[in-house]
Amino acid sequence: QQQVKQSPQSLIVQKGGISIINCAYENTAFDYFPWYQQFPGKGPALLIAIRPDVSEKKEGRFTISFNKSAKQFSLHIMDSQPGDSATYFCAASMRSNTGKLIFGQGTTLQVKP
């Protein structure tokens, strides 16, 4: 049972375009939603995160949009660059979970020059 569902599985975007990755969750006890970025042969690394008391968080070219009522959140990468080519994971955790993360299935992004 996948508690966090991520789509699409793979994504190809032209350089300069906008990459959008979506995640949906069922458990309303989740209250923290990080995104991790993983390059080939490396471990994931935290990219950006959001709490459900805000609808949007922006850091540079990366933005998380959060829709609490729909139980959905998404990652937008503006002006996508070839260096953004990586696998992206959304995740969720809850207050009582001692930091345990529930990850989505992952999205492999390829940005073409």
Place this chain on the structure above:
Amino acid sequence: DAGITQSPRHKVTETGTPVTLRCHQTENHRYMYWYRQDPGHGLRLIHYSYGVKDTDKGEVSDGYSVSRSKTEDFLLTLESATSSQTSVYFCAISFSGGRTDTQYFGPGTRLTVL
């Protein structure tokens, strides 16, 4: 990789053999986690530790055991490896285990069980 090393980085073994993976950190973080990464499943938590000798199960703990005798080392053991345990294993650490604490991941161990 935030002062985290994993060993070995690659291992090929046969079904039924025991395997131990090691995670070593130099950050003195309290919490340590073992995940496995498989296509179509993302990362799934196997076990975690919240201190020396303090461990608990994650969502896919069957067939795995862990031990933590020192703050810096967290061992994952497959008592009798099966082909379904072929995966990439990642260790992660966090300072206090709070839900907003950043988890820092190691470089991973690719395990193949024939």
